Amino acid sequence: MxxxxxxxxxxxxxxxxxxxxxxxxxxxxxxxxxxxxxxxxxxxxxxxxxxxxxxxxxxxxxxxxxxxxxxxxxxxxxxxxxxxxxxxxxxxxxxxxxxxxxxEAKGLRRMVVWTAIFLICYLVLILLLEGDYIYEVYKNNFIKFDF
Amino acid sequence: MEATVATTETQGKTWEGGNQPLRASYGKMMMWFFIVSDALTFSGFLAAYGFSRFKFVDAWPIADEVFTHFPFLHGVPAPMFYVAFMTFVLIFSSVTMVLAVDAGHKLQKSKVATYMFLTIIGGIIFVGSQAWEWGTFIKGEYGAVETKGGKILQFLDTDGNRVAISSFATDIPVPSDEAHVDSNGIWYMGGETATTYSYEEVTAGFLANDNLLIRTQYLDEHGHPTVLSREASIAKLKNDGKLVVEGANLRHNEYGHPLFADFFFFITGFHGFHVFSGIVINIIIFFNVVIGTYEKRKSYEMVEKVGLYWHFVDLVWVFVFTFFYLV
Structure with missing residues (x-):
């Protein structure tokens, strides 16, 4: 090495x-x-x-x-x-x-980069959508606890 | 110690071990796996920050107004400059680290030691800067009033400049305004930390100064916090005001939403802890370089591994910088 x-x-x-x-x-x-x-x-x-x-x-x-x-x-x-x-x-x-x-070898590169990118995108997508949804509920809806 | 850089006699025998399908040694690959999992931890934190921010997207503090200080420049608003300086320090310490790795490949012992030393210095400057940033943030600048609903009211003059509560609060002598501490309290509970001014003093001062207005956390359509009229300000302060907030801690935050302070402490704190452990590991490796451990091994791979960790810390900071200070 x-x-x-x-x-x-x-x-x-x-x-x-x-x-x-x-x-x-x-x-x-x-x-x-x-x-x-x-x-x-x-x-x-x-x-x-x-x-x-x-x-x-x-x-x-x-x-x-x-x-x-x-x-x-x-x-x-x-x-x-x-x-x-x-x-x-x-x-x-x-x-x-x-x-x-x-x-680095292609395999190592893909193992590290693709795993991280896939999981991070997934997590960010879910949390940001949920955050925006809660914002809308707080702002516009009458029922604020049952959602 | 040979085990860390072993090239065994099993080449050509696919199932006998000693095979490196990814052409990386065991140690380096494990460092990469650790980095992936640590990256996921940090993205969990940053995604949670994004979640909370999206939840309160119309009332989130503007980072430019929070981090405006630069050491030795009192009262000069310098948003972003200090954190930009910190970013450069960390990028530069990454450069010296990668130069150390490069010198290690060429087995140049004294060069590795010099570059490692510079890396450690860079790391110490960064952690020190972060401590200063924390101190400034905790101390606060203008002070604010928190409402019963936990929202923050800040004070402006009619020209739109921020006004510190210390500049207008009237002094009302109270018979006993000493803090309720463990030693004189009932049971074992301490009271809330006493602020320099009480809510009553701030309100009295506000009523006495006609040129003062209140700014709420809520952002208007241009992204600026909403400023109330004088009448609305008085009504808001008298009806909703509850306590004075100076600076920030995990429960109260004069800059705006308490979650902002929580995430600030947690994410930059966790990152700062990574930098700190990076410095400690770098120091250990530095001494190993100096006493010639890797010279004897004829391999500076340990420098490469700790370098991977150090660059990762820099990588995380790039994201923290963007999502905390820029976006």
Whole structure:
């Protein structure tokens, strides 16, 4: 295990580094830039990113379907969507380059990443839906304990 | 000690052991499994935070208004800057850690030791910063009044600036306003911690100052907390007000919903505990590097394993940063 082969290309092979050490610094610069973007956006909070780009569709089955597929754009502030996407990008590079996931066997990679992503998405989906449901009940319903 | 990096004589015999289908050693794979389970623990916490926030989505504190402090900059609102600094410290300590791992692959003992040392320093700065952040949060800044229903009323002047209760509360001398502590109390129960001002003092001060208004937790359609008119403010304070809240603890929180404080303490506390144990493990490995344990083994895999843990702590912080401070 002492001499690992390192995959020295990031951004799908578009950026190649000469040594592992250089790659580490390159990834650090990239992560720093993303963090600075996040902080700047978090302080300025541009007005045009504070309201969802789309409103929900009204109507039948296909409107509901469209609402589900487009829910990140309908129910979420664009700013928050940007933050979450940037976070996932950061998480990817920390795992792939700092934790050397890029160099691990495909099986290990899938075992770790797919398990975590599936379970986390499932948990978050259920809890957020339930939380929103309780919010609606507190807000609109007459019966507040029997739900 | 050879067992940790064993390459046994069983290669080619699929069912005899010694086979590495995932091309990772036992120790590294177990560290990955631990990381997966720990990641699920943290996502449980963050998802629970999301659940509670969605439950009270129209009355949740805005993080920008809560974490506005920077050390040595008193009274200068600097939202986000300190936590951004903490994020950089942690990312940078991840970089030094991965550089230590890289030097370990090349069996460069002194380089590994230097980078490990820098990593430990980074971790200590981070935990110290978190302690400071906790201290500021617990101490509070403006103070607020809690209603009978457990909601928070904050005070503004007519220009919309926050006003601290200490600046307007009138002093009403009370014969005995000393705290009811264990030693002088009946039975063994201590009373609530006494606040600097009582609800009566704050109300009297509020009535005496015509330029004061009340802001509720509820957010209007633009996402700003609702400000009541002077008449409505007086009515709200007199009819619903119950006690004064200064700072935050697990039961009361001057910034808004108590659950916000609970999750803040719990999630950043659990993460801080991970950083702390990471520092301890890093120190142990650092001394092992210095005394040459891995030099003798001709393998610095232990550095790699503790590095995995350290990067994971950084990874968790990336998410905590987003969901607590940004979103």
């Amino acid at each position: 002492a001499h690992h082969e390192h995959n020295l290309a990031i951004f799908r092979g578009k950026l190649k580094f000469k040594s592992n050490e250089q790659k580490i610094w390159g990834v650090f610069v990239f992560l720093s830039v993303i963090t600075i973007i996040e902080v700047v956006f978090g302080i300025i909070k541009p007005e045009w990113l504070m309201a969802p780009f789309m409103s929900s569709f009204e109507g039948g089955f296909f409107a509901t379907l469209a609402n589900i597929f487009l829910s990140p754009f309908i129910y979420m502030k664009p700013l928050n969507l940007i933050f979450i996407v940037l976070t996932l990008v950061k998480a990817y590079y920390i795992t792939w380059d700092f934790m050397h996931m890029r160099d």
